[in-house]
Amino acid sequence: MPNTLNPFELIARRWQPSARFVERAALATVVMAVVIVVTGGAVRLTESGLGCSTWPQCTPDSLTPTAEMGIHGLIEFGNRLLTYVLCAFIGLFIVAARARAPRRHSLTRLGWAQFWIVMGNAVWGGIVVLTGLNPYLVAAHFLLTSALLTVCVLSWQRAKEGDGEPRDLVSPAVRQLSWVLVVAVAALTVIGTVVTGTGPHAGDAHKVHRIPLDWQEVTQLHVDFVYIVVGLTVALFFTLRAVKAPPAPRRAALALFATLAFQGVVGYVQYFLSLPTLVVGLHMFGSTLVWIAVLRVFLTLRDRGPVPAAPDALVDGEAAETRPAATTAA
Secondary structure, eight states: OOOOOOHHHHHHHHOOOOHHHHHHHHHHHHHHHHHHHHHHHHHHHTTBTTSSOSSSSSBTTBSSOOGGGHHHHHHHHHHHHHHHHHHHHHHHHHHHHHHSSSOOHHHHHHHHHHHHHHHHHHHHHHHHHHTTOOHHHHHHHHHHHHHHHHHHHHHHHHHTSOSSOOEESSOHHHHHHHHHHHHHHHHHHHHHHHHHHHSSOOSBSSOOOOOOSOHHHHHHHHHHHHHHHHHHHHHHHHHHHHTTOOHHHHHHHHHHHHHHHHHHHHHHHHHHTTOOHHHHHHHHHHHHHHHHHHHHHHHTTEEOOSOOOOOSOEETTEEOOOOOSOOOOO
16 A cells, blocks of 8 residues: 655655745744744734733634724734744745755754644744733733744754764863853743733733833843843853854853843833833833844754765665765766
8 A cells, every 4th residue: 555645745746845944934934033033023012912802812703803993903913913924934945944855853843842832832822812911821821922932043053063972162161151141031031021011011002011120120120131141141152252152152152241221221221211112112122132142152062973864866766865076977
């Protein structure tokens, strides 16, 4: 009885994407993860968090927003629709990674991890709406999106490298310093969600429960962690120079410092201007850039070899064995 091919195998028989295409598909998921963060912030900052009053429908009687709901319903529903766009890009990455020969299970696993995080976060977003924008659940919603961004960045990096055992490009002490830096940025991000949960942008024009902490004190703690992160970044950069690390990690550390400088300027501007909506949105965008930058620093400190080369030919839709470099003269 003939074997039944699954859809991925059928696609792989007819389409062989290049390594460059897989890499770009992975990068597209990173971009879309950032877009989701920014548009989610726009929902909050325009007080459209309850633009759709329920979930999974927009209203108890309608799947889509009605004219009576106005712009807030359109903004909230539009953000929900972007989830499908994000899933389409993730699906493209999964299909491209699965179709390319030789097959790399690590890439397809990362793609499916992205998909399930999106599905879980969509359900979590529904719970956020049903609980009337509970600030703790809203913070967790943002952190789940940060987890998605983490997997997307890792997928992008893995698409650019091979599957060999990771080889450290620096000493264990430098690697440990990079770990401390990642943890510090993660803590900074978590504290940032608490700042948002105590601040004035509750996500809806009606009274919404806030985290019962002093906003000024939490903001000061956030600033303190900014100084810690900047200090660790400077220390890591000069350490990489001192140990003559490869150019890539040094460039990544410098890019992180530049991103932190941009984010710091935006942060001070929003504070002194009493949190204008546009600047707060720009600060949320900056937070995603900082997280991407610190992950890139960490990931450039090891090497896994080149991307596996595709077979020289395809025979009957199956990947053929790679032919030897030398050929017999006619």
